[in-house]
Amino acid sequence: MLRTLSARHDRFALNAPFRISRGVKTAADVVTVTVAGAGHVGRGEGVPYPRYGETVEAALAAIEQARALIERGGSRADLAGAMPAGAARNAVDNALWDWEARAAGTSVSDRAGLPAVAPVASAITVAIDHPDAMAAVAARHADAPLLKVKVAREDALRQIAAVRAAAPTPRLIVDPNESWTIEEVRGWQDELIAQRVDLLEQPLPAGEDGALAALETSLAICADESLHTAADLGALRGRYTHVNIKLDKTGGLTEALSLAEAASAMGFGLMVGCMVCSSLGIAPALLLAQRAQFVDLDGPLWLAADRDGGAIDDHGILQPPRRGFWGEAA
Incomplete structure (x- = not known):
């Protein structure tokens, strides 16, 4: 099944400075991934974290390298073999879960055998x-x-x-x-x-x-x-x-x-x-x-x-x- 994958950098301003022991941030910089195909769209988000040597630019580059794999029908297991754990893979993995559930007409909780989300x-x-x-x-x-x-x-x-x-x-x-x-x-x-x-x-x-x-x-x-x-x-x-x-x-x-x-x-x-x-x-x-x-x-x-x-x-x-x-x- 043909799919397309796209990724972009989104920035969300914070409502107050977020201070922890290693610094302060005033905005959330995230990578948003979209997987589309068969009339369905799945989304996922990752937050590249400098503590782990991650940047938005590097995450987008890593996702681009995996794009052909996903677009030709690669699975989440294939993804795990192609990308290391981290924010970039997180965004793609979760976009695939979302797309798979929508394409199957069910929910991620049902596919994973988990209870439905509650407060x-x-x-x-x-x-x-x-x-x-x-x-x-x-x-x-x-x-x-x-x-x-x-x-x-x-x-x-x-x-x-x-x-x-x-x-x-x-x-x-x-x-x-x-x-x-x-x-x-x-x-x-x-x-x-x-x-x-x-x-x-x-x-x-x-x-x-x-x-x-x-x-x-x-x-x-x-x-x-x-x-x-x-x-x-x-x-x-x-x-x-x-x-x-x-x-x-x-x-x-x-x-x-x-x-x-x-x-x-x-x-x-x-x-x-x-x-x-x-x-x-x-x-x-x-x-x-x-x-x-x-x-x-x-x-x-x-x-x-x-x-x-x-x-x-x-x-x-x-x-x-x-x-x-x-x-x-x-």
């Missing part, structure tokens, strides 16, 4: 700022089920305490984005427990997280930057209790599904996350979110304007995109 409690992110400013953000979302606090090394405990004081009831994820040392994790763990932190996400740099194996703690600790695909899971045993599955790391929903199965079988708890992206970026991840213990898919909520029909936040409950947005016919 989920998704973290509201409190970005790095002065503790008082972070407390003000947390207070506005104090009725949400889950908050995620971005911190660095400086002022981390004050920032966490300020957020917890302003929002006493939500579950709390703390995310240093690789900026801590093992000495800081060891020295701060009692305070994190006292502040009722439910999950500490990737406190150490990915190349230094072997030190977590010797850490005696009751904290739940989640791998993010240390995990990309199922091949990484073996090295994470004894270091982490949970793993954060992001489709931009796995290279699409296809590998993410395999990763989730393998992680669960190995006893890891599941978190599903995203980059700062549009609702097209989180639509496939919402399928995995139905089984995750922690969900962090608020990327589109940072946009000044999302794609039409995108997801909507309702006091920390993420309402899925409207029917027909991705993965099913309208």
